[in-house]
Amino acid sequence: MNLLKKNALILSATLVFTLFSCEKEEEVSPLEVVFETVVVDDKEEAASKNFNGYWAPWMTNNPRGAERNSHFLSGLDPNAIGLKVREQSGYGIINMSMIGRTENNALVQTDWTTTNYRGSVKEKSFSSRNDYATSIEIKEQHGYGVVDARLISQRNISTGWITQNPNVNRYHRYNCLAGYKIVGISNREQSGYGVIDVKIFVKKVE
Numbered sequence: 001m002n003l004l005k006k007n008a009l010i011l012s013a014t015l016v017f018t019l020f021s022c023e024k025e026e027e028v029s030p031l032e033v034v035f036e037t038v039v040v041d042d043k044e045e046a047a048s049k050n051f052n053g054y055w056a057p058w059m060t061n062n063p064r065g066a067e068r069n070s071h072f073l074s075g076l077d078p079n080a081i082g083l084k085v086r087e088q089s090g091y092g093i094i095n096m097s098m099i100g101r102t103e104n105n106a107l108v109q110t111d112w113t114t115t116n117y118r119g120s121v122k123e124k125s126f127s128s129r130n131d132y133a134t135s136i137e138i139k140e141q142h143g144y145g146v147v148d149a150r151l152i153s154q155r156n157i158s159t160g161w162i163t164q165n166p167n168v169n170r171y172h173r174y175n176c177l178a179g180y181k182i183v184g185i186s187n188r189e190q191s192g193y194g195v196i197d198v199k200i201f202v203k204k205v206e
Contacts, residue, residue, distance in 0.1 A: 053180075053203030058188065059172040060140050060197045065190030070201070071110035072184035075102035077206055079132030080182040082125025083149055084109065087163050088118050092147035094194035098185045099125055101132075113187040114195070124150065124159040131157050132205075133182040135175045138198055139168040145196035151182070176202045 073080060082099035094116045100108045126132075131153035139148040139161070147165040150158055152173075176182065184201025 053183070053201055055186075056174050056176075056200050056202055058197045058199045059136075059138055059174055060146070060170070062145070062188065062190075062196045065188045065193070065196050068114045068187045068189050069111065070184060070186040071098065071113060072201060073098060073100035073108055073110060075100070075104075075106055075108045077103040078108055078183060080151060081132060082123060082159050083151060083162055083185075084121060084123035085149065085162050086112075086117065086119045086121055087165075088116075088120075088194065090144075091119070091192075091194040092141060092144040092165070093149065093163065094119055094189075096149070096185060096187055096195060096198070098182075099123065100183070101129065105129075110185060113185060114189050116189070116194070122162050124162045126151070126153055126157060126159055128157070131155055133159075134180070135173060136182060136198070136200055137171060137173045139165065140170045140172060141165070141167050142169045143193075145190065145193040146198060149198070154181070174200065179205055181205050 078100040079102075080098055081101050084097040084099055085093045086095035088094045095112045095114045097112050098110045100110075102108060133151035134154045135152035137150050137152065138146050141147045144167075147167060148161045148163045150161050152158055180202045181204075182200050183203050186199050186201075187195045188197035190196045
């Protein structure tokens with residue numbers, strides 16, 4: 001496969017639509033936003049699968065900074081059910097962790113992706129035990145990096161935005177391939193900006 005054809009498999013599609021909150025307990029006014037959805041050809045992703053899983057592409061495609069630790073949910077067949085972040089004024093999100101639930105109902109959490117433990121800790125999870133994450137959305141603000149995030153379940157239920165930061169220039173969303181779920185997370189971190197990019201590890205639903 002030549003380079004041009006391979007690059008053509010990775011598309012950035014800009015979609016304009018009306019966003020509503022997926023949570024029943026929250027009423028959010030309609031907001032017209034621009035979403036940049038990462039689209040990857042199934043065959044390209046299939047080639048990168050490892051142990052029935054694969055790393056999704058970076059969401060913002062910001063090459064600055066450095067890739068930090070990759071972490072996976074532990075335990076018996078875990079499902080991602082929420083995210084925990086550290087938010088610092090003037091920086092946005094500076095650290096991230098994933099919350100999960102195992103097959104035997106034990107709650108688990110990954111280690112933090114960076115070593116920056118300043119700021120305040122905030123988290124959001126699905127309210128129902130029937131939900132597990134198959135999509136992730138993040139907000140990006142120019143000059144700050146990633147400022148908010150949320151998970152979306154297989155039933156299209158949202159955890160809700162974690163930081164509730166209204167300042168955003170771009171939204172990014174990644175959807176798992178059918179039959180896959182989110183089980184891991186990694187970040188890129190840039191000095192002076194905090195977390196500037198996010199990617200997730202995805203595996204087959206068993």
